[in-house]
Amino acid sequence: MSARLVVLRLGHRRRRDERISTHVGLVARAFGANAIIYSGEEDKNVLTSVKKVVLNWGGPFDVIYVRNWKNMISDWKKEGGIVIHLTMYGINLPDIINDVRCLFAQGKNFLIIVGAEKVPGIVYELADYNIAIGNQPHSEVAALAVFLDWLFEGRELVKNFKGAKIRVVPSQRGKKIIKNDKS
Numbered sequence: 001m002s003a004r005l006v007v008l009r010l011g012h013r014r015r016r017d018e019r020i021s022t023h024v025g026l027v028a029r030a031f032g033a034n035a036i037i038y039s040g041e042e043d044k045n046v047l048t049s050v051k052k053v054v055l056n057w058g059g060p061f062d063v064i065y066v067r068n069w070k071n072m073i074s075d076w077k078k079e080g081g082i083v084i085h086l087t088m089y090g091i092n093l094p095d096i097i098n099d100v101r102c103l104f105a106q107g108k109n110f111l112i113i114v115g116a117e118k119v120p121g122i123v124y125e126l127a128d129y130n131i132a133i134g135n136q137p138h139s140e141v142a143a144l145a146v147f148l149d150w151l152f153e154g155r156e157l158v159k160n161f162k163g164a165k166i167r168v169v170p171s172q173r174g175k176k177i178i179k180n181d182k183s
Contacts, residue, residue, distance in 0.1 A: 004034045004109045005151075007144065010069060010123065011116040012040035023141045024114060025050035025063060031148035032156035033112070035062035039069035040116060058161025073111065073126050081109040083127045086143040087119070090130030097150050100129065104151065112147065114140040 007028040012021045017040075025036045025046070038046060042065055050063045066072045073083055082103055104110060113123060124130055133143040148156060169176035 003104050003107045005032065005104070005148075006035045006037060006109070006111050007033050008069060008072070008111055008113045009036060009038045009116065009140075010040065010113060010119060012038050012043060012046065013116060014041045014043045014045075017116045018043065018046055020139075020141060021046045021116065022049045024144060026053060027141055027145050027148070029054065029059075029061040030156070030159075031145055032152050032159060033148065034060070035064060037064045037066050037069075037072065039066050039072070042067070056165045057167075058164030060162065070122070070126075073113075073123075076109070076111045077126070077128075079109070081111055082129070083111045083113065084129045084131055084147075085113040085119070085123055085127035086133055086140070086147055087115075087124075087130055088132055088135055088138060089124075090132045092132045092135070093147065093150055096129060096131055100131075101151060112144065114144050116140070 007024065009021055009024050011017075021038060021043070025038075028036045029050070036050065047063050047065060050061075054061045054063070077083060084100070113119075113127065115123075131147065133146050165180055167178045167180070169178060
């Protein structure tokens with residue numbers, strides 16, 4: 001059985017983060033995660049947007065909301081999962097990626113944490129790895145994409161999604177789309 005990779009989006013704020021949180025979900029799905037868990041303010045619009053993409057573009061990919069992220073992280077660790085917090089602080093990605101890949105190859109489940117608002121200090125303590133995606137201010141969407149691309153070494157870019165109603169056919173010019181209404 002292969003390892004699961006789940007993204008935890010901390011501190012979602014409805015008025016401020018709807019587009020960014022949606023993009024975190026889209027990147028998580030497109031770049032190889034199995035699920036995204038949102039915390040912070042509950043926002044049905046974000047959940048619905050990402051679920052609609054899964055419905056049309058395929059999966060499997062789960063979209064979940066949890067109120068208590070601390071308990072969720074503790075439960076993840078109790079079950080033997082690895083918690084990775086993406087930040088601009090911590091160990092630089094190139095210095096730790098081989099260790100992380102080995103753990104994933106061994107079947108360890110990963111919980112990848114990205115923040116919205118300022119991440120509480122307890123997250124740094126709960127994380128097994130605080131991984132710096134560069135040491136400059138940057139977007140959590142970019143950090144997630146970079147981390148997943150490094151983890152999967154580009155293999156995620158050619159992933160096929162089951163049940164897709166819409167598929168893009170790569171082409172040098174123009175947009176080539178296949179629509180399958182029977183999925």
